[in-house]
Amino acid sequence: MEYLDFELPIKELEEQLQKCAIIGEESEVDVTNTCKEIEDKIINLKKNIYENLTPWQRVQLSRHPNRPYTLDYIKALAGDTFMELHGDRTVKDDKAIVGGLGKIGDQSFMFIGQQKGINTKMRQYRNFGMANPEGYRKALRLMRMAEKFGIPVVTFVDTPGAYPGLEAEERGQGEAIARNIFEMCVLKTPIITIIIGEGASGGALGIGVGDRVLMMENSWYSVISPENCSTILWRSWEFKEKAAAALKLTSKDMSTLKLVDGVIPEPLGGAHSDRETTFNTVRETIVKLLGELQAKDVDNMVNERIEKYANMGVYEEK
Incomplete structure (x- = not known):
């Protein structure tokens, strides 16, 4: 431990x-x-x-090495029914994003999420959860497949950001993320998004649009990490705690600002302290939300999704 x-x-x-x-x-x-x-x-x-906990302490907890990652959630929820699907049919299979079909009970789901890796070798293999354009295009391919067969989509967000390398930009990193945001807004199947750890920048948004977006209690969601924010504003990482507080990135802050739809409570000590309880809570949440979404007409569901995002950031001056 x-x-x-x-x-x-x-x-x-x-x-x-x-x-x-x-x-x-x-x-x-x-x-x-x-x-x-x-x-x-x-x-x-x-x-x-x-x-x-302070905002910075929650950031630390979201990065705890024993914290469950995307594949941990998928295996706990779907078990042996999970079948991973690979490749974007254009460049290659990006190991930073995993996805495939699986069942919770009798209901099929398309599970998609960023995977960081549990040790140094696996983190390098998974590129530390930082996806290339082909990762987002693979995710979009799987979401379109889910739409075709009427299968709901569940995405797990856990990334320090999209891969910022030159080759990623050459292959259209910005376009791939923007395309996913657009397509997810109009996808005609229920989408449930859960931020399970880090939700940073466009890397998170690339699979982060949903009818219901929830955060684990000790996760964070922001346009930039506290360290990078500190570097830009104060030319040093030493002010990362101050940056974390200013960014309003905790689940409580994001829920208060109505940028996410809810918070999933974690066991005392964090998700890693009692994995079984964490997985059961997530399973119950997904099943409950899917029941609410399936009761809606598909066109109305899509219109509500679009309206939800269109209303973000709107305010009045008095």
Whole structure:
């Protein structure tokens, strides 16, 4: 188990609890009450820490190495029914974006999302979740397939941004993202989008348009990362905490600003602390939202989707 800087007090108490349990096992001393007191302290400390996280601490939690990634969610939701589909039929198969068909119960879904990788070798293979144009074109191909067969789309957003390399720009990175945004606005099948970790810049928007867009409690969604914002404004990464607060990028901020449709709660300690509960909550949310969307006429659903995005950023001066 890895701990972030602000989680170190929890680590100390958990180590004390382990030592207490060992003493109880290796001696005849009754340490039940002592262990119970430490457990209560851990619970209270966790509540105090996780209920008062700063925006930057939530950014750190969204990047926790043990946090579930897109394929973790897909495998937990669809199990053995998931069949990955590859390639954009133009350039190649972008490993930073995964997608394919799978079932939750008896309902088929087209699952699409960015995949970062669980270790250094896999992160390089997945390009750290930063997709090239062919990744977004693969995603669009799969969404059009879903539309053709009346299959709802579920997208999982988790990226530090689209790949900014020269070759990506040469192959039309901006056009690929813009095309996806346009096509997703008018796609005639339900789209549910969930930001599970990082939702940065156009890289997130390329698969981030939906009838319902939700954020995991400890995810973030912004036009730019706190580090890059700090670099641009203050010529240094040292002000990333200040930038994170100013960007209003947390799930609570985004929900208040009505830029997302809801927040999916995470277990105390984050999604990685209790994966089973996290996956069950996401499954129940998807099933519930799909029921609401399937009750709508398709044309009305698309019109509501377009209207939702058209109304973002509209305000009145008094």
